[in-house]
């Protein structure tokens with residue numbers, strides 16, 4: 627189970643207020659000094675200390691004693707804030723089991739307030755380099771500016787982009803229905819199927835390839851190229867296929883648009899050739915996709 631979902635019910639408004647403050651201050655400090663938290667939130671020192679100790683015990687924040695007492699919000703803390711926002715907006719009511727792990731995300735099943743099942747995708751971009759940031763010691767970031775965007779910033783950008791792509795593509799292109807997004811999280815329709823990469827056999831592989839190509843073409847007609855496409859990002863269901871994982875999409879006017887499109891097509895064509903002995907020409911598929919683009 628998602629850690630933040632497990633501890634969520636123990637959290638009260640005051641806890642979220644402190645988490646939110648740590649989030650707001652994160653661009654300025656590696657560890658937000660205790661005195662600043664107390665001063666800014668207008669809580670008594672003892673209430674503030676109690677809350678921080680609780681959040682620390684629940685593993686939503688990290689603490690450091692030297693050279694000053696300070697705290698920062700970790701991945702679970704950001705998850706808790708995103709869940710809280712989605713619950714308060716009436717989007718979700720409960721989070722269930724993990725249903726997918728990708729290169730850069732964890733995906734869980736969830737229930738909406740109307741009892742519908744949805745998928746909730748938590749972006750964890752660069753979770754490997756996250757550790758690296760934790761050991762840094764600077765007090766102010768200004769003194770030692772971050773060379774790259776933090777994992778949370780990059781994850782928030784990705785979530786926003788994926789949600790925007792789904793909004794533009796759905797329902798004409800077969801993609802999950804966009805439901806909501808907040809911070810580094812996207813909520814979308816749950817797919818009952820399996821990734822094409824895990825499929826052992828297909829009744830009619832040519833037909834499945836045709837469905838995929840037609841969806842890539844429809845996306846292109848909406849000016850969108852997937853740009854990270856492969857059999858890992860196709861879900862096969864009883865009804866057909868769904869194309870997933872869109873945060874890195876590019877507009878067809880992007881200077882490298884044709885290269886991305888070529889790579890997307892070649893990946894899927896190669897997969898069908900190797901696995902199912904279906905041989906189609908990438909050139910012809912690309913021409914087919916480009917051919918139907920609205921003329922300038």
Ligand SMILES: Nc1ncnc2c1ncn2[C@@H]1O[C@H](COP(=O)(O)OP(=O)(O)O)[C@@H](O)[C@H]1O
Pocket residue numbers: 725726727728729730731732733745747802814815816817818821858859870871872
């Ligand atoms: N809407 C969904 N419904 C059900 N499972 C999903 C959904 N979206 C993603 N998954 C599962 O989560 C995995 C990772 O999702 P994906 O969007 O490809 O993220 P990543 O960028 O991490 O690869 C997928 O392979 C799939 O198994």
Ligand SMILES: [Mg+2]
Pocket residue numbers: 728729858859871
């Ligand atoms: Mg993927």
